[in-house]
Amino acid sequence: MKLNSTDFQRGGLSIEDSFDVASALGGAGIDLLEISGGNYAMPAMEGVAHPAGTTSGYFLDYAVELGRRVETPLMLTGGLRTRADMEGALARGIDMVGIARPMASVPDYPARILAGEPEPTLPRDPRRTGYRPIDGYLQLAAHNDQLHRMAHGLAPKNSAGLSTAVPAIARTGRAALRQARTTAAEVV
CATH class of the missing domain: 1.10.8 (Helicase, Ruva Protein; domain 3)
Known part of the structure; x- marks a missing residue:
């Protein structure tokens, strides 16, 4: 199941509402909850700045807080560009990372990271x-x-x-x- 950042727009869910929704989804038995930043038609992460001094995922802090409140495994997609970013998200309690845009330029990006190869240069x-x-x-x-x-x-x-x-x-x-x-x- 995907919980999308576009759900938090004016007139949509509040952050607290999203915690309640995630809890209800977990209670319904979903296997995984993905936190991401939009979709092809409305990429909410466009123009979203990373927290000062970091390059970590766009919604990492939110996903970490959500992880404290639910038992459902969490996947974070958006803004994870380097092995260090991905390992940092995993170290903070995220269960799985999603890689999107880097794969548009380097389709075997995940395989290279898992093999311990040097990170490819992204355009x-x-x-x-x-x-x-x-x-x-x-x-x-x-x-x-x-x-x-x-x-x-x-x-x-x-x-x-x-x-x-x-x-x-x-x-x-x-x-x-x-x-x-x-x-x-x-x-x-």
């Missing part, structure tokens, strides 16, 4: 514009392009940035236009 994020919604979209688009490359049998590029974001933006724009035309045709 840098696309250039920042200073406008958080645009910066978040550029990051999402760059990772989207990597996934499309792999789906077509191509290796991911190790140079993220505008060169990977532009094809994804173009693809998304075409898809949005097709959807708008289809919707308009259905209405007429």
